[in-house]
Amino acid sequence: MTTKYVYLFQEGDANMRELLGGKGANLAEMSKLGMPVPNGFTITTEACNKYYEDGETINEEIQAQIMEYLGKLEAETGKKFGDAQNPLLVSVRSGARASMPGMMDTILNLGINDVVAKTIADKSQNPRFAYDSYRRFIQMFADVVKGLSKKRFEEIIDEVKVQRGIKDDLELTAEDMMTLVERFKEFYQAELHESFPTDPKTQMMEAIEAVFKSWNNERAIYYRRMNDIPSSWGTAVNVQMMVFGNMGEDCGTGVAFTRSPATGENKLFGEFLMNAQGEDVVAGVRTPQSIDQLKEVSPTAYEQFVDICSKLEHHYKNMQDMEFTIEGGKLFMLQTRNGKRTAQAALKIACDMVDEGLINEEEALLMVEPQQLDALLHPMFDPEALKKATAITSALPASPGAGSGQIVFTADEAKEEADSGKKVILVRLETSPEDIEGMAVSEGILTVRGGMTSHAAVVARGMGACCVSGAGDIEMHEEEGYFVVGGKRYNRGDWISIDGSTGNVYGEKIETVPAEISGNFERFMSWADKARTLKIRTNADTPRDARQAVEFGAEGIGLVRTEHMFFEGDKIKAIREMIVAKTDEQMQAALNKLEPMQQKDFEGIYEAMEGRPVTIRYLDPPLHEFVPTDPEDIKELAKEMNISYDELAQVISGLHEVNPMMGHRGSRLDVSNPGIAHMQTAAVIKAAINVNKAHPDWNIEPEIMLPLIGDLKELQYVKKMVTETADQIIAEAGVELTYHVGTMIEVPRAALLADELAQEAEFFSFGTNDLTQLTFGFSRDDAGKFLPEYYDAKIYENDPFARLDQKGVGKLIEMAVTLGRQTRPDIKLGICGEHGGDPSSIEFANKLGLSYVSCSPYRVPIARLAAAQAAIKQK
Template identity: 70%
Template sequence: MSNKFVYLFSEGNGSMKELLGGKGANLAEMTNLGMPVPQGFTITTEACTQYYADGEMINDSIQAEIMEYIVKMEEITGKKFGDQENPLLVSVRSGSRASMPGMMDTILNLGLNEEVVDVIAAKSGNARWAYDCYRRFIQMYSDVVMEVGKKYFEVLIDAMKEEKGIHLDTDLTADDLKTLATQFKAEYKKMLGEEFPTDPKEQLMGAIKAVFRSWDNPRAVIYRRMNDIPGSWGTAVNVQEMVFGNLGDTSGTGVAFTRNPATGEKKLFGEFLMNAQGEDVVAGVRTPQTIDQLKDVMPSAYDEFVAICDKLEHHYRDMQDMEFTIENKKLYMLQTRNGKRTAAAALQISCDMVDEGMLSDKEAMAMIDPKQLDALLHPQFNPAALKAATPVATALAASPGAACGRVVFTAEDAKEWAAKGEKVVLVRLETSPEDIEGMAAAQGVLTVRGGMTSHAAVVARGMGTCCVSGCGEIKMNEEAKQFTLAGRTYSEGDWMSLDGSTGNIYGEAIATEEAAMTGNFGRLMGWADKYRQLKVRTNADNPRDTKQARSFGAEGIGLCRTEHMFFEADRIPAIREMICSDTVEGREKALAKLEPMQQGDFEAMYEALDGYPMTVRFLDPPLHEFVPTAEDDIAKLAEDTGKSLADVKAIIDGLHEFNPMMGHRGCRLTVTYPEIAVMQTKAVIKAALNINKKHPDWKIVPEIMIPLVGEVKELAYVKAVVVKTADAIIAEAGSDMAYMVGTMIEIPRAALTADEVATEAQFFSFGTNDLTQMTFGFSRDDAGKFLDAYYTSKIYESDPFARLDQNGVGKLVQMAAKLGRQTRPELKLGICGEHGGDPSSVEFCHNTGLDYVSCSPYRVPIARLAAAQAALKNPRN
């Protein structure tokens, strides 16, 4: 750990992001580039880590260093904290190394008290501005630092406006704002039992603690978990001289992007407000103007800003998201960062920057978050259905895409309804960072307030969620869970559709269809395939999913769950007949009915694969999953099998297991009932022979996977059944077709004895769903009930079933891969759990030396891009 915890902006640079956070590093870099940055200092991420190590206290040595840098800042600015002549006011902002917009806390106008506010009122000749800053500071400090809810202060503001008969905060006079400041301080004392702090240095320490504390607030923790940001990183704190956009009509503030973050269009995109501070733009309290209108309002500031935008984009070689303030016609840059963007915009920007010669294809590919591609792969509105629909209103097209769902009014309701399988549209007056989980659960978000850079817009774009914002026509009644729009009242559960590309709002459900992935998407995938070294297969159990995955670029099937082929209405009776049979002959007779059905499915899937390989997993789940539970169905089974109702009920009861996921399933079924493996082997081999005959150039080599092996003798036993059956069929066909028999590594013992298992297995496929389940001792179906408590308690930072646990489960994978290839150097290695579509897990698989990952069809493009990015980071020899 460094002994230095504080850096002036002039002491840092853009390469110090881990220490100074993204905001601090970029402020330092802009300072080095000679841009108009209000000066200050950054307290490092290491200070944040130390704060938590010291029991959420800023220790004496760090406090002393901060005080030393306050003096340095006073020397740079020529102003002093609490001074009666030239007082220093500062902003205190968070800044982690990864951008987390809106997740952590900010305090503006710090340094004000009764004496200082009188000084700046007199010096500026603008008492209204002075008291506007003061009442904002009291409210923000109370809310952020002392955790008194801002709603108590909003009530006072609304009462004042109602009393005066005005609608906008800007219509309040200096006397009104002075009165509000007094009321705010009284509210503070009432809530906390103490006076509002007047010492600027005490205020500063409180604000710094609050920013450090906000690193672990619930919304930040959730955002980190959603974006794979480690809690150990911590946040830096930036203390910066205040500049004021609320001084009057020659001052203002804004947010802008160097390109359109929704479409990627190469054109300045943003909004600004005159006579305002930064939070006014994103809060949606007033309607902002578009950035190009600044050219008419303040031409010189606009021209300077455009030149800075161009310089920053070329310097960082990425689309920039910037905050700026104009104080008495002078432009100041408060922040720049790589801007959040929609998936479509990300592709457009990356392709354009390659065409402009700004980036290589490798660099352009590396700057796209693979998870974002998900937004491009899901349905859009059906054009005919959309044409037939009439919008009831139009607002701001804040984040593109189509959303159709039932109206809900709170983030909690969005989560609950979505958990039940309902599609929802979240309707809010305005969103706040606390709504992040609800926004993630919703198909789309509709807000009454807010512009294109509001919280709802920025967060929705980052998530790839459709958003329409600023629909001021809505009359909201949150308590009744209703709103009125265009003369109609909508209640919770009513259908609504949103078009985030046009801003159109529809009071009905509109049919959707699959998105087309051409143009930039195809170009990106071409880059990915050019550089990746890991193959990408899919998990598919039917021809439909196989075709879908192939359209997304899947290079085969890594997991065909054959049991999913048995649940259709014309097949389930045969599997139930097999279960109820008392003899081998009876079971074989029942299985013979299933064999042609399975063979037909395999042939159709081989056709859809265009010659790519398929790994077929033999029957895995316990048999109780196939038996009926309803009385009528049980009676029908008794009738079909010629058994008494009591006998069938006894069979069903006998299949009950206390822990079926660790019971009679997988290869254990074949050890007990070898005839099941015989039937499935016949279906696979016959299907492959037929397809090879039809397509001799494909030369299909069937891959038969035996699940749940924990002992090499189990695999040897089942393999013998497979080989005897397969060899006989191939010989009878007069063919020399090759085939492979391998296993799924999903039991820790199999990983630990992989050198022995590899004597029989020709390939390993890591079933990381079950391997995670058995390594942790968690049921993946029930872990959700307690994992939230684990996140809150900082035991885990992510769901181990969604993101591979590299320290535990990953070590078993690495060990098995190494041991297996020591025995059989040509051993093929893959992964087929859901982790196969998680970018961080894909990178782990690449680094471990696996041959392929397999994932659900819609995650195939994500895995292709993640594999390419992993290869660029750590190319294999």
């Protein structure tokens, strides 16, 4: 049976998102709801995937179906494609399953040529509109389909305006538009050595192919990687009858949200432009009017739009982001989707909708992206510092937050400077989708043009970056590397600060303070805690980090990296003495110095956690990390340790390993140097006894984790050192103290032999950083050098060190879980690698029924919400 690759809007519905993409499914749904949607059809995501399977070719079967459905669209509209009497123009738009604003391509006014343009001019008695539509089509087609420079087209427009002595695009006459059409075609011919295509069907096929291709453009791939969107989903293509917002003063176009995407306020939020097309609003080429002003400009369309907004929000039970066009005073709906919003807005909208009875608590939890919470937890401007600062200009507060950085003018500059450790503010005339990588690494984005729904604003809100847009007072000199505002020049590399909550811009660096979290955040997170089954712990090595994690809702510590405690002053000296020790006496003397230091550290962490469980991992890295490599540093250390340079250099040389990450580290150090395990055990147990005496209600039960174990005998050998030391100290203290010994599963062999290890290990914690490294067989420190080529070749879609590889590493974890439970049904299981804060990895952990995940303090709220969402989805 022939696969159906094309659907009329009325043949689909909201449940066909995987096939029709988000835009196509929602257009179909709005059509079913009786809303004024221009007729059209959707080419499915399967057609996109088939295009790539067929070597980037639209096969004859798909082409035939497109032409069949074009005929149906002509019958519905009473217009004919390319007709000299009653021509049909269409838009061709992308529409992936997941919303990817600005990442892929759109072409408007397709089907126009010299003959059609003249017909439209005559029929509408508005030649300016006809040739404005024509020049727009050439510009978009040349950019999207052929990759010609958008900048050059803008330069041609500016040249015509200069010749005419005008400044505003709206002052261009019909004759000017005809001039632009001819000059655009000349530029096209000169660049490509071919004429601009006049056959509408050729135009359509090339445009559809361009949309398919845009699924794999650089910005789309980058966005997918950021948002965990698989490349296998593909994009749908929507072909829709054009309605014209640029036909005159009773026509317009706009973008609106049913609630404020910046604050969450329950009030219609949006912008529109009269006598314009949609790209003008989104691209920020002209500064638009507020949606409230539409009430005066076009009252009938406004009232109808308000009613549709209410219906859509109640239907989808979520804040909606809509595009609309008014043609001759009549409203048309071009799109609706769940709107991107800031973290603050997301929480307010979720809580308000529960209070309004629109959704329940679990539905509210699913409305907020876990990563968004990150934006709530990071610093804001210090109010005291802000009082002393004077704004150099103020514009639209497009995305809340505070950012200070050095001025850069391009996305490439932003990436380069950020890679070198600098904080940057990306300053642009207007941003485009190509800027996404630069935007992602910037502290904030400042644009001269554009409104609250411009590309910069929408993308910044989605990624939690602060943004100020429409700063029209700024005079840009990008190529020369500076801008002027208020008569003062600001150069590339100068510090500025922007406040995305107020729209203020400051010509200096302003200090920040930690964010305050309360209100909706606390309420929302209480719902998350009620819904989840997975415990959330933190990775913390200091009392300060531990306290911060508890403030964010951590229920324990899943990983204390004891080696992080050795790098300070006296501690580093003591561990170096241990490393260079030649006799047992020298070794023990060094360990005797370290023990009380470790004990004090553990007491501080136990105090900070107030009786919550704490898992302490024994010394893990190779010893060479504690000694210098620079000759001058070796000379200084030798003098300090009262040994010769040659002697110390020989010790350091002896620590050298060809592959230290797979060498003498973890529990292998304890096998070679049993004193280390005895010392750390003594510190852990004595600290617990002391803190329990001071706080008997806490009843601390130390969890001792032995790293890099790969064999049962190895585990038994090191565990015996731990238990002998611990039991002796407990007996001598005359107290009762329960402690637990477990291991990290980070060597593939440990996962394969988990049933054996569970005979001795009371808990497993999956060290997914090393387990990933050893399973893939590449170093996480070096993989960044070649992984980009793997992404380009579609071998890997994501960095496996950032998002757990469920197919390979996950199979080992699943195997270890099953085997471990066979031996010890009540075994405690957790993840303590960086994946513990990644939502997709948390969903996997929940599916396996793990006890907890552990992540860095600032990712604890993200993990709490992700765990709640996983529990709700897996019910």
